[in-house]
Amino acid sequence: MNSAPLRIQLSWDTPATGERREPTLAIPIALGRDFNAMPAQIQGRPVSRMVLNSLEVSRFHVLIDTDSGALVVIDQNSRNGTFVNGQRVATNGRTLLANGDSLQIGPYQIAIAFGARTQLSAASRNSQIFFNPNTGLPDPNPPPPLPVATTTHNFPPPLFQTLEVAVQDLHATGLPVEEVDYATVGAGLGSFVWADLLRISGVKSSQIAALGIAPQPYSRYKQLCLNSQIPLHERLRSNSDSCPDNIWGWPSYAVREAWHNAVRGHWGTALGYLWQVFAEPTFAQTYTPRAENVFASLDREVKRIGWEQMFRYGSVRAIRKTTDGRYAIAYSRTTTGYRNHAFLVAPYVHLATGYPAIKFLPDLQAYREKTQDFKSVVNAYEPHDHVYQHLEQYGGTVMIRGRGIVASRIVQRVYEARLRNSNIRLVHLMRSPKPQGNKFGTSQRRVEHHYEFQPFNWPKACWSGELREMLEKADPNERQRLIADWGGTTTALRHDWQWIVEQGLKLGWYKIEFGEVERVEREPSGIITYIQEKNFKGQIRLEADFIIDATGLDAKVTASPLLNDLVTHYNLPLNPLGRLSVSNDFELVEMRASRGQMYAAGAITLGGSYAAVDSFLGLQYAALRAVDAMTTNKASGIRRLNGLSSLLQWGKWVANKSP
């Protein structure tokens, strides 16, 4: 029996945010939901206590301690059990722990390492790929982040170092200053949905300005879809009723697609879609709209509400309060060749800048830094069609990391490549087995082949039902717990994907492996992933020609230079997940000015009263709350959408008339 170390490293991804935690702790270690329920000392030895915030975790769930010189995990009569490498530890029972084992406690998947495992720097532990501020696309080597108030080139001007800027001082710079009633920053889907609702609520297009770098509101979204292998004819993971072009959700995308088929005489197909939305998800596979149909519907709405008149090309550098109780936005219109800056002043400002960055696994980041190989090791959200082209032509082995919806789509893409070249193998590397799905109250999420299933990225009732209400009523600590229990990496239950996984596993071209990656190296035989040794079985090496990181989009707002500047300049509070702290109406209350208000929407607000912020329907919810709050604040030109005005506006939508 090996003697147990005095300190071990635990590592896990926080379920709510995906953020990596890797504490090294002295034995004994107590894990539980309630710090005070765990003992401070055991037999005179101080206990390292770690709080895991989830209702699935008992107050004092498990103890890691030494027993006759070996490391053991001892369940503390936990309600939902403790799993080691997928095997349940008997209630109150104990199991030996070895280096490389994985411990599942509720939604937490914790890897055990004896001694510090990796030499990765703190900076690369939460490594990211940033969006190029000029193209809006993921870029592994973006230009140095410019949008900070204290930058060279004298823009934004030095007066932006004060807390409030005077509008006459902006004019004095000689740069163009435009004044509008409503300004939205980002000009992506979040901005569009907000502007759309403002237009429907009576605001004129001349009163609204949307600042961004792409005229099409779905430009970045579409590019990320295409990069992550969702071609235009494929279906998005979005509900039939989530229509960013139509606040009412009627006609839904399923009804539109059914109608489209019915008028062409395809009655069976049409009825099929209607059956899906009637019976989903219990008796039919959940209906999801085709990407191209969503984009086409947005194109129509773009024209209808006059988005072209609202859109301004520009990359926002800084936002400040003005002395007259509004906000000043400094933005750059610089294109190749000449420098061009301007200001926008508005009493109502909306931030919808999207994901600040893409998550990238630190070991892959380290590999890239070392080898400068950006072609064989990619993130799924980066353009990587060359991987499939190479595979189709020459065959090879591809490794996927992560097990969410993007991983599923890439498994499908590799399957399609295999139809052209059967000499393709797929290794799916997961951190740990997933023996059972998350539990909440009397319900549990379904798991198959270590994939956890859910129609959308949150349980459905997070958008509008009971769970939305529960989260809104919860205090900040409870909210974190609920988000941990409902969140996590899931994929959609699609019959074609299930079939591909079953076939692949049976025929052997698809393999699922588990382990914590130690390092990734370029060697003559390919790219080698070294897995932490397990139970003294020796080191495991996995060979591949390509590695695709499908772990997802995720980042704190401080990763965005613009938001980071705003947060530090005004000392704004962040919520426990490191996102903007907003009210239930999505207002940044600390930024309130005498004549205006600032709102936010999308991924930058996760962690507040609403979970599904990052979805079409969630953006519409945020817009409804914000516009209703601005109506109460008597913002210029808004009329509250009531039964009659809503019906009239819907009629205009049907007739494709300007609101």
Next chain:
Amino acid sequence: MTPTLFGRWQTRLLLLATVGVLITLPFSLGIIGPGASSEFFWILGYIALFGFIWDILYNYLQKFRWDRDWPGAFQLFAGIWEAIFMACVVKFLGLPNVPRELPLNGFIFHYSLVWLGVYIASQTLMRILFPRWRFKGGQWL
């Protein structure tokens, strides 16, 4: 649908009081159905009344579903169950102002039309007249 309990109650009440009444009117006047009678309005009232209790059960059952949703198919099953229950109560126990010799065909015809009308209105008109309704678990107030 991902209704809350209050959402279920509010939607049931509003739709039975509007769409339900509109559909029941021609039945009570004898334009359609087995003949002019006020019993159809009484049945409509009992559907609303008993429904308040059924909604508590449905809301409880919904908690066993991970997504806390209530598919259209479940609404149909609930509708069929409530019809069977109502018919049994009328036939075996009796309800004030509803004769025990209620013609079953007429009852099924009226009940089905009301259910269909309410279901279609909840999928279409409610969303258009109450744009916040679907975001609030079916609460329109």
